Amino acid sequence: MPAKTKGTNAERELVHKFWSTGWTAMRAAGSGCIKYPCPDLLVGNLNANKGKGRKLAIECKATKAIKQYLTKKEVDELQEFCRVFGAEPWIGVRFDKLDWYFLMLEDLQKTEGENYAVDIALAKRKGLLFEELII
Amino acid sequence: MPAKTKGTNAERELVHKFWSTGWTAMRAAGSGCIKYPCPDLLVGNLNANKGKGRKLAIECKATKAIKQYLTKKEVDELQEFCRVFGAEPWIGVRFDKLDWYFLMLEDLQKTEGENYAVDIALAKRKGLLFEELII
Numbered sequence: 001m002p003a004k005t006k007g008t009n010a011e012r013e014l015v016h017k018f019w020s021t022g023w024t025a026m027r028a029a030g031s032g033c034i035k036y037p038c039p040d041l042l043v044g045n046l047n048a049n050k051g052k053g054r055k056l057a058i059e060c061k062a063t064k065a066i067k068q069y070l071t072k073k074e075v076d077e078l079q080e081f082c083r084v085f086g087a088e089p090w091i092g093v094r095f096d097k098l099d100w101y102f103l104m105l106e107d108l109q110k111t112e113g114e115n116y117a118v119d120i121a122l123a124k125r126k127g128l129l130f131e132e133l134i135i
Numbered sequence: 136m137p138a139k140t141k142g143t144n145a146e147r148e149l150v151h152k153f154w155s156t157g158w159t160a161m162r163a164a165g166s167g168c169i170k171y172p173c174p175d176l177l178v179g180n181l182n183a184n185k186g187k188g189r190k191l192a193i194e195c196k197a198t199k200a201i202k203q204y205l206t207k208k209e210v211d212e213l214q215e216f217c218r219v220f221g222a223e224p225w226i227g228v229r230f231d232k233l234d235w236y237f238l239m240l241e242d243l244q245k246t247e248g249e250n251y252a253v254d255i256a257l258a259k260r261k262g263l264l265f266e267e268l269i270i
Binding site: 015019022023024025026027028029030035036037038039042044045046047053055081083084085086087 | 150154157158159160161162163164165170171172173174177179180181182188190216218219220221222
């Protein structure tokens with residue numbers, strides 16, 4: 001399966017998971033967002049957080065590798081979007097045959113080139129499972 | 136220009152307008168949202184509303200006609216999305232050679248078939264211009 005199709009399918013799977021647990025989820029259009037920071041998914045639920053509501057902007061990655069890299073630009077743009085919009089920034093990673101893990105930006109590993117990475121061990125140690133994320 | 140291209144271009148134009156005034160704007164993916172309610176645009180600005188923040192979910196329509204129809208389903212789904220996500224529902228209409236007008240759902244005209252409509256006269260009387268919307 002091409003990487004792009006794989007990514008789109010993975011995002012759609014997450015969209016279903018959010019809607020099935022009472023959240024709204026919206027996937028970003030691939031084009032037209034290019035000039036501007038834009039998360040892959042924007043999800044929200046006014047009933048979460050004891051009725052205070054939560055909104056999460058999620059950058060999604062599905063990979064066959066054991067380590068997923070993120071560019072500094074991707075992480076900075078996610079942070080910028082969240083700062084202006086008012087949402088929590090999250091990285092969602094799904095390694096083959098594993099569940100989704102959701103990481104906070106501060107828990108990503110910094111690479112030498114000023115970029116970021118998350119491997120399976122880090123995802124398991126620091127990441128939240130879907131059920132833990134939506135509490 | 137095909138209606139779909141026209142609609143996409145109109146949405147992109149709005150995305151630019153929001154970003155250029157300090158808002159974030161996100162266009163929904165055309166596919167993958169089909170099963171679920173999903174606005175065309177989701178925009179937000181934590182600094183709006185005297186720092187309390189605002190989030191708007193906008194259904195966008197660009198038309199050559201003098202009257203734009205909306206189905207009951209479109210309007211109901213926008214309202215449902217907004218109720219769960221926590222956003223204000225708006226209808227954005229751009230008639231040929233005119234500016235965008237933004238209408239609240241309660242200001243739409245009800246048609247006999249339980250659907251909704253907005254013509255140029257109603258848009259001018261009840262609609263907000265972009266500059267008025269983002270205050």
